[in-house]
Amino acid sequence: MSDEVCRLPLAEVAAKIRAKELSALEVARACVQRAERLQSTLTLFISLDAERALASARAADADAAAGRWRGPLHGVPVAHKDQFYRRGRIVSCGSRLRADFRPGYTATLLERLDAAGAVDLGGLNMSEFACNPYGLNVLVGRARNPWNPDFIAGGSSSGSAAAVAAAAVFGSFGSDTGGSVRLPAAICGVVGLLPTNGRISRHGMMPLSFSLDNAGPLARTARDCARLLACVAGHDPLDPASSARPAEDYEAGLARPLRGRRIAVPKRHYYEHCSAEVRTALSKSLAVFERGGAALVEVEVPDPRPLDALGNVLILAEAATIHAPLLRARAADYTPLVRSRIEFGFSFSAQQYIEALNLRASRLATFVETVFARADALHLPMLAHAVPSMAEVEAGFAGQTDLSFNLAANTRSINYLGLPSLAMPCGSSANGLPIAFQLVGAPFAEATLLNLGHQYEQAAGAAPLPPLP
Amino acid sequence: MQVEAAVASRIDSVLAAHGVRLDARQAAAMLEENRRYGALLSELVATLRFEDEPGFFRLALDAATDAKR
Numbered sequence: 204m205s206d207e208v209c210r211l212p213l214a215e216v217a218a219k220i221r222a223k224e225l226s227a228l229e230v231a232r233a234c235v236q237r238a239e240r241l242q243s244t245l246t247l248f249i250s251l252d253a254e255r256a257l258a259s260a261r262a263a264d265a266d267a268a269a270g271r272w273r274g275p276l277h278g279v280p281v282a283h284k285d286q287f288y289r290r291g292r293i294v295s296c297g298s299r300l301r302a303d304f305r306p307g308y309t310a311t312l313l314e315r316l317d318a319a320g321a322v323d324l325g326g327l328n329m330s331e332f333a334c335n336p337y338g339l340n341v342l343v344g345r346a347r348n349p350w351n352p353d354f355i356a357g358g359s360s361s362g363s364a365a366a367v368a369a370a371a372v373f374g375s376f377g378s379d380t381g382g383s384v385r386l387p388a389a390i391c392g393v394v395g396l397l398p399t400n401g402r403i404s405r406h407g408m409m410p411l412s413f414s415l416d417n418a419g420p421l422a423r424t425a426r427d428c429a430r431l432l433a434c435v436a437g438h439d440p441l442d443p444a445s446s447a448r449p450a451e452d453y454e455a456g457l458a459r460p461l462r463g464r465r466i467a468v469p470k471r472h473y474y475e476h477c478s479a480e481v482r483t484a485l486s487k488s489l490a491v492f493e494r495g496g497a498a499l500v501e502v503e504v505p506d507p508r509p510l511d512a513l514g515n516v517l518i519l520a521e522a523a524t525i526h527a528p529l530l531r532a533r534a535a536d537y538t539p540l541v542r543s544r545i546e547f548g549f550s551f552s553a554q555q556y557i558e559a560l561n562l563r564a565s566r567l568a569t570f571v572e573t574v575f576a577r578a579d580a581l582h583l584p585m586l587a588h589a590v591p592s593m594a595e596v597e598a599g600f601a602g603q604t605d606l607s608f609n610l611a612a613n614t615r616s617i618n619y620l621g622l623p624s625l626a627m628p629c630g631s632s633a634n635g636l637p638i639a640f641q642l643v644g645a646p647f648a649e650a651t652l653l654n655l656g657h658q659y660e661q662a663a664g665a666a667p668l669p670p671l672p
Numbered sequence: 673m674q675v676e677a678a679v680a681s682r683i684d685s686v687l688a689a690h691g692v693r694l695d696a697r698q699a700a701a702m703l704e705e706n707r708r709y710g711a712l713l714s715e716l717v718a719t720l721r722f723e724d725e726p727g728f729f730r731l732a733l734d735a736a737t738d739a740k741r
Contacts, residue, residue: 400729400733401730401733446730446734509712512709513712513716515709516709516713527690530690530691531690531691534692546687546690546692547702549683549686549690549692550683550687550702552679555709555710555713558716558717559713561720562716562717562719562720563732564731565719565720567736568732568735568736621733645736645737646734647733
């Protein structure tokens with residue numbers, strides 16, 4: 204089986220399996236072989252479960268032969284950040300503290316993907332406890348960027364983005380508390396969706412911040428993200444914070460043309476912080492929407508910096524609460540970077556934490572009134588500068604250079620507001636690494652964002668894949 | 673100054689309860705960060721009404737969607 208099959212979009216390989224042009228087993232074998240071959244250079248997986256994946260693919264083929272169609276992911280190989288619990292499998296959460304952790308139950312998200320017919324290849328690389336945007340991992344080493352292994356893959360869902368970009372799997376899920384789906388998606392040049400807070404159940408997903416945690420899909424096209432989202436969205440009684448609002452058929456509206464759509468463009472606070480090459484790529488992406496018939500509307504967007512800071516109070520205070528027992532018992536098993544970040548959460552008073560929670564609803568109302576009364580989506584940068592190399596990040600840690608920008612500067616404020624956001628690749632920097640924009644939507648406007656993303660791809664062309672063997 | 677000392681003392685006791693020991697430089701940095709967050713929160717909280725409560729975020733998401741429609 205050629206590696207070309209692995210490079211197909213998810214929806215296309217699903218259609219070929221459905222039409223019996225490809226068997227689930229041959230597709231799974233191709234992905235497993237590719238993942239095994241790339242592991243030594245890219246470190247995509249923490250645990251690659253080839254045996255289980257191939258058995259699952261054989262079962263999918265047997266079901267297809269018997270006329271039993273499981274769902275829209277029947278026989279499609281996927282894999283997910285190693286923090287979604289599967290009963291009996293080691294789920295490391297990227298930490299020495301969970302190196303032998305076998306959960307006694309399976310995450311709702313994985314159960315729904317299983318029910319849709321997906322073939323799960325295993326646990327993908329991630330930042331330790333989802334706590335850094337660089338993808339640093341103490342167990343197996345960091346996932347490397349498929350565009351250039353010397354560069355970061357982003358984080359914390361590093362393997363989820365790198366494995367999709369490297370065509371080792373057709374789609375994946377990660378978690379996004381401050382940007383952890385969108386950042387690695389942008390850095391590896393794939394599509395990543397942060398859904399509205401509560402759109403996807405977090406039952407069985409390692410918690411970092413119960414107020415801001417979300418699961419989100421990564422794939423090579425907006426349609427593929429729509430397919431993955433539709434399979435898992437919807438209320439789950441096991442996650443009381445999940446929304447009762449019914450899930451939608453997110454693929455149904457993808458074909459709606461851009462004409463009549465309005466894209467908000469911020470007057471301040473975002474583009475002026477971007478490098479010249481990033482600004483140029485962002486302008487070109489806006490021109491694609493405009494040529495397609497969408498109207499661009501300048502809006503005064505609230506300053507994201509206070510929202511970013513409020514989000515940080517919630518994340519750190521909640522992470523400190525969640526990690527307190529482990530920190531007391533096994534502090535030495537955390538790396539200093541992660542430990543010091545979590546420990547900072549102990550310094551907030553109860554009053555400060557509640558104030559940060561208290562402000563969330565009113566900030567959301569202001570943001571929605573300001574932006575979405577006038578537009579369908581807000582166009583924002585992802586990274587303001589070119590993707591940094593690992594050497595640049597390490598020099599920043601050592602204080603030798605100023606990293607000069609906060610990777611999550613354009614993402615965490617959106618988590619604080621609980622809004623959906625779709626990261627889309629839109630070109631590359633002089634260093635050959637991807638550039639991306641994000642489209643932020645009103646609450647539960649995932650279908651609108653995916654429609655806009657799909658129409659962008661139709662007009663601009665699908666993002667290229669890295670030239671890997 | 674008394675308030676800052678009280679905040680520093682509270683942070684010290686909370687950290688100690690969790691087995692965290694900071695050197696003087698780390699402690700000063702944490703206190704400064706906490707002071708910065710405190711100032712920001714004070715400024716923003718001034719925009720809230722007395723009756724605004726936490727815990728309504730889920731309702732706020734739904735209300736925002738409906739308002740937009």
